[in-house]
Amino acid sequence: MNFTLALLAGLVLLLPGITALVSWNFQNVHHGAKRPELQLTSVTALFVALGIALVMHILGYGLVSLGWAAAAQLGDSLGHSLGPLIQNPYDMAVGLALGASKPSTTSIFAFAMSVLFECLLAWQLVTSQGLDIVFDEFDVRSQGWVFQHVVRPLRHGYKPIAYILTNTPHGEYGIGYQGVVADIRQGDNGELKSISLADPERFVYQVVHTKADEPDLIPHIETHDRDWVGGVVVLESAVILNIVIQNIPEIVIDEVEHEANEDEESPASATGGQDDGA
Amino acid sequence: MSTITTRRDQRDTAAAARRVGGYQELVRLANERRHSEGSTVTRDATTGLWGVRPDRKAD
Numbered sequence: 422m423n424f425t426l427a428l429l430a431g432l433v434l435l436l437p438g439i440t441a442l443v444s445w446n447f448q449n450v451h452h453g454a455k456r457p458e459l460q461l462t463s464v465t466a467l468f469v470a471l472g473i474a475l476v477m478h479i480l481g482y483g484l485v486s487l488g489w490a491a492a493a494q495l496g497d498s499l500g501h502s503l504g505p506l507i508q509n510p511y512d513m514a515v516g517l518a519l520g521a522s523k524p525s526t527t528s529i530f531a532f533a534m535s536v537l538f539e540c541l542l543a544w545q546l547v548t549s550q551g552l553d554i555v556f557d558e559f560d561v562r563s564q565g566w567v568f569q570h571v572v573r574p575l576r577h578g579y580k581p582i583a584y585i586l587t588n589t590p591h592g593e594y595g596i597g598y599q600g601v602v603a604d605i606r607q608g609d610n611g612e613l614k615s616i617s618l619a620d621p622e623r624f625v626y627q628v629v630h631t632k633a634d635e636p637d638l639i640p641h642i643e644t645h646d647r648d649w650v651g652g653v654v655v656l657e658s659a660v661i662l663n664i665v666i667q668n669i670p671e672i673v674i675d676e677v678e679h680e681a682n683e684d685e686e687s688p689a690s691a692t693g694g695q696d697d698g699a
Numbered sequence: 700m701s702t703i704t705t706r707r708d709q710r711d712t713a714a715a716a717r718r719v720g721g722y723q724e725l726v727r728l729a730n731e732r733r734h735s736e737g738s739t740v741t742r743d744a745t746t747g748l749w750g751v752r753p754d755r756k757a758d
Contacts, residue, residue, distance in 0.1 A: 571703060572703070575703065575704065580704060580708055580711075580712045581703070581704070582712070582722050582725070582726060584722075599721075599722040599723065600713075600722065601704055601708065601709045601712045601713060602703055602704060603703060603704055603709060604703050605703060619704065619706075619709035619713065620709055620710070620712075620713030620716075622716075622721055622722055647721060649717070667726045667729075668729075669712065669725055669726065669729045670729060670732075670733075673715070673725070673728060673729045673732055673740055674711055674712055674715040674725075676739050676740040676741075677715040677718055677719055677725070677728075677740055677749075678711070678714070678715060678718075680740065680741055680742050681718045681742070684742060684744065
């Protein structure tokens with residue numbers, strides 16, 4: 422086998438593993454907490470790709486061999502032949518690699534179909550919810566605190582709310598935001614690059630050290646002038662002083678909605694109740 | 700596949716926060732509810748204040 426053909430064969434054999442990596446990176450594109458892509462040139466990624474490719478080929482060989490044996494048995498039991506059984510595509514591939522046989526076009530086509538099917542399986546495996554459940558406790562994307570305090574609670578029905586104080590440009594006063602975490606960007610080492618808040622509230626915060634009329638005052642933070650900004654606010658890491666993440670269970674949101682709807686539907690009954698009491 | 704909140708999540712959470720009077724109030728209700736088992740978030744019809752009370756089903 423010449424070098425070009427060998428390279429092509431190597432790529433075809435590695436294709437299910439590469440597909441799994443592409444699927445992983447593709448998920449990352451739609452992932453709110455972004456990290457850089459997993460490169461095929463990294464040792465871990467190459468090891469994972471080889472492992473997945475190997476597992477897929479073993480599985481593929483088993484299924485194809487079973488299918489071919491079943492087809493031969495079925496042909497015998499039917500009593501009439503539909504034509505000669507094409508060569509097992511895996512046997513053909515091994516024969517071709519060793520230069521032992523000349524493959525038929527149908528057999529090459531069957532091998533290509535097997536590899537495509539394996540790629541599909543690899544893609545499905547990586548995107549499946551089952552895999553998410555298996556790795557639920559593990560921070561496989563190396564997101565650090567974002568995984569433990571945002572991504573994982575979100576998977577379990579909590580909504581992350583961030584309380585962010587920005588740097589104080591004017592001494593004791595600064596601007597703060599509180600809103601639903603919409604998106605988080607992280608750098609190569611997991612450091613925060615930016616955070617986006619949806620429908621946030623904005624407020625002025627004040628670091629209170631002393632008051633003339635309260636000599637024993639404990640230093641604390643006071644907030645003033647809360648207002649709804651709406652839309653989305655993106656805060657770069659350079660302006661962020663600190664972040665507090667609090668998770669709200671979905672059921673609390675549902676209960677608030679339910680209670681508000683009940684009040685809107687029966688305002689008369691509520692007033693009626695007061696009248697009766699009076 | 701998990702993402703940070705969808706637009707629907709954001710809308711529902713913000714709507715709940717607006718109803719109770721802000722995110723800080725929503726956080727307070729969630730904390731109170733967490734510490735009192737078997738309770739639900741309710742609104743007092745007379746005062747209009749939001750709070751946490753024992754589940755009405757248990758009454």
